[in-house]
Amino acid sequence: MLIKFLLSRQNALEPHMSKDTLEYHWGKHHRAYVENLNKQIVGTELDGMSLEDVIIVSYNKGNMLPPFNNAAQAWNHEFFWESMKPGGGGKPSGELLELIERDFGSFDRFLEEFKSAAATQFGSGWAWLAYKANRLNVDNAVNPFPSEKDKKLVVVKSPNAVNPLVWDYSPLLTIDVWEHAYFLDFENRRPNYISVFMDKLVSWEVVSKRLEIAKARATKREMEEERRKKEEEEENSEDEAVEVYVDGDESESE
């Protein structure tokens, strides 16, 4: 909520992200996505759903329905604004830093990977730091033998409006690399924009908080799956009426 108030004072992120950029990026691009989405879903079954649900449903496993672009972009931009703050940057701390060091080797290696993903996303898109709980490296597959090692942080990049929610990851941080995000301030110099974002704008507090939520959600899911499995087992063991075919029956009919 605070970031929204700050954004309405559009010079909040100067000099790293100009007032002009915010005026257009937030005031025109983001606003258009929200307005067009509302127009698209009014009166349909998507109308009452949460934004995240609208995204998953309209992603339709890759065969996107019309509201997807607007829904995903509305979510992505909100997530993006909240990932920044005036006087941001620096390094993370606490559990987030521990996990980064565990999964990438060091904070610098993570930084390299993230910056490289952002710089090499061809065309429009986003780069993400995400928490991947127990998923195999094949995106939507469920890991049959989950272990603590599978729960890790990853850097991913996505084209156009796609975001890691559709792969069932928990996004923690994003950078918008559509050209409209940096062209007014940096023209074609995307790597400079990425560096300024990481050095001066990232809000590590928000990222840490998102990590907590992601881990809690993963744990809750695991417990629910355990519970569901136990229930299924109990149901199966109650089933006594199983037909057993014995050779003896056949010889009787001869």
Added chain:
Amino acid sequence: MGSVTCNPLAPPSTHLLLNPSKIPKFCHSRRQLHGSQRASKIIAYYGLKTPPYKLDALEPYMSKRTLEVHWGELHRGYVEGLNKHLAKDDVLYGYTLDELVKVSYNSGNPLPVFNNAVQVWNHDFFWESMQPGGGDIPKYGVLEQIEKDFGSFTNFKEKFIGAALTLFGSGYVWLVLKREERRLAVVKTSNAINPLVWNDIPIISLDMWEHAYYLDYKNDKGTYANVFMNHLVSWNAAMSRMARAEAFVNLGEPKIPIA
């Protein structure tokens, strides 16, 4: 021993490879600056083609600054990227740029060189699709064909601008001559895809990557697309491309339905 050639562009002769110390001293100064101390390498490369007009010639519809960044930095960057790929892989040397685009597209599983190669092609084509004092309407054969395939020029223009407005993300809008169907069509493509990969013949293109219009029009794609149609598009270029295309596609034959 035979004579040692000192031409850096000549194929490496074997005794140069075996006896680098036998290279006469005066050859060193003519060696390419790519750091190789041994036999000369053949280097082929693409150059950055300048647009057929000065960088401020498209004002006020496309600013000099846009041209400086779009051509001078982005397009140049693609050329340099392409040359870096060529330096690594001499198999790619033998192709013309058109062929390189089709080959590296690799039926939808593009090779690493594809993005750079096709973007060089796309931008060369885009600059030439515009001219100072452009716009207006085409004449003669091009106009006839447009009226035949779209009903009217206005209808074509609507379709073209409509495609520009509904393209999501980065990409291009094309007026293309379809080889199989032997007719013109408006096509929009994502990122760097080019109708050559479908064996069609591009006639005009409009770059809808944000870098093409953001400095001048910010988020106003509609005005950009309209300005392109009304003031920038080069129907002269379209005419010469159509003329060439007609050598490959017979537009005069009647469409005989197959029973």
